[in-house]
Amino acid sequence: MNFDDARKGLAGQPFSVLVGARLMAFGSGEAVIEIDARDDLRQQNGYLHGGVVAYAADNTLTFAAGSVLGPALLTAGFSIDYVRPAGGRTLRAEARVVQSSGSRATCRCDVYSDDELCAVAQGTAVKPTGRRQ
Structure with a gap:
């Protein structure tokens, strides 16, 4: 799968479209996804919701794997540790x-x-x- 096909794959995911995810890099075992920090993605304290951060990690992990294994993958499992609240303008996984x-x-x-x-x-x-x- 090449970068354009991977971008089309991301654009075909309704939830990714909802949060405004953008594939910035893809290939050779790596992937990068960015999301703009909109107000409707924030929690009550003004930080990006942890679910948005987890989505970014989950989907970017799968895209990195897809650059090696090909398309049509599923997440078998993942763990996440939150280091600090995501309060910036752009989330980058x-x-x-x-x-x-x-x-x-x-x-x-x-x-x-x-x-x-x-x-x-x-x-x-x-x-x-x-x-x-």
Whole structure:
């Protein structure tokens, strides 16, 4: 899958469109997604909602894995540690593959609010087996 196909894949995800996610880099085991910090994505204290930060990590992990394994992946699981609140203007998730096999890839993702690290995540994406129900 190339960068243009990956961008089309992101644009085909209704939730990604809802939050305004943009694929900024894709390939060779890496991906970067950015989201503008709009008021409707913030929580009651003015920070980006943790769910938006988690979405950015989850989807960027999967895109990084997809640059190695190809399209049609699912997240098998991921964990996230919030380092500080995301209060900036732009959320930027940067993921890279740390290990991959034929059907799964484990990735790490650092999420920044403007230029400050706000979360660190690790996750695994897999090629689905069986039929979709």
